[in-house]
Amino acid sequence: MKVGHLIKTERIRQEMKQLVLAKGICTPSYLSKIERNLIFPSEDIVTLLFNRLGIDPSKLQKNNQQTEIDFEKMLEATYKEVITNQNVNFTKQKLGYLEQHSPLFENRTLYYTYLLIVLRFRIISGGKMDEIKKEIKDLEELSKDFNPRQTYLYKVNKAFYYYSTEKRNKSIEYLEDVLLLVDDIALEAWEKAELNYMIGVVYTADSRIFTTIDYIRSALGYYRENFLMKRVLDCYILIGITRKKSEQFQDAFESYLKAMQICDEFNLPHKKGIVYHNLGSLSSIMGNSEEAIRYYKESIEFEKDEDSGLISIFCLVIEYSKMNNQRLVNDWCDKGISLLLQLKDNNFTSYYHHFNIFKSLHSEQGLSERITKEAIEYFKEKQNYQYVRKYSIALAEWYYNNRKYKLSSICYQEAIRYDYIYRKIKTWEDL
Known part of the structure; x- marks a missing residue:
């Protein structure tokens, strides 16, 4: 039987050495050949290896070509449905189905494709990042x-994994590797659209505005032609963000209005939360805090997901901090921390640091040196240099106001260094 890839995959997953798996069954060199599908072992040896690994032999499909064809069609159709819909609950449902109906194929190519698609679903579903890693x-x-x-x-x-774990530079590195592969792969139109949208998201987060817009418009064209209005809405939101970042505020506002119009016309009320949030962000950058606060509160009302409102709560904290409203900063920080405790999800650890910093900043004692240093180290590890810079400045100002001038100078230098890294500047002459 051609089962080497199944044995190797499960052995690696269990972190078991070949010597341990082979002991009492066959030699390690013989196992190595089995795993490379260079030899086909007897059913007795396969049974012994499967038993040691805890693999259910009843799931093995033995050269059933029709079963393989049917499963592959179902797998690819499910993959397309999930990627084009981009709905977490729908993805979880499909993931559950695939995990329950997971036959073991002697067809190595089909089996590896299954593993890769299931992994993508787990990332989209917000699975535990340590397990995904x-x-x-x-x-x-x-x-x-x-x-x-x-x-x-x-x-x-x-x-996608690195973007989800806030390691933007690594995400871009792999996306650029992907772009080198595209010409050699016959990607379907929907898959190209999704890739273009994903590049748009990551490049926008990295402020690569002029590179971004062509990718977004390409994705928008496909979604519009195929009447995928939820994805059309996503593209208008992303275009609005790029316009905001390039200070084309009226164009950004019009993009968000188009997104809101789609919400109303195509019965997508659950998407209004993210539209209101971006309207709040636009108002904030234009200096209208009162309007921004109103939009952020509207966003929280419409957000119904498990992590509903975290980003909008954080933005409310920022607006009230600008107003130096100590009571409301602390109230909203407490709401954010309470929500984090309910979620119990390490994917949102960054918010824990944000809320604690602002809560300490607006306390009677003032900014906590310990809390701020912990946050700076966390964002360094995540390669989120925007917040390393931001909180280094906050700590530098706190040191300065407390007449700790040497420490203040060190923090300002640190902020400048990470500002260079964030903006991809090597020397001050390039400013």
């Missing part, structure tokens, strides 16, 4: 056997 690492050991499309799927997964 291990899955990615395990797949790395199998990647030399991937075909071009599987390599594409693997690198897209890594890009």
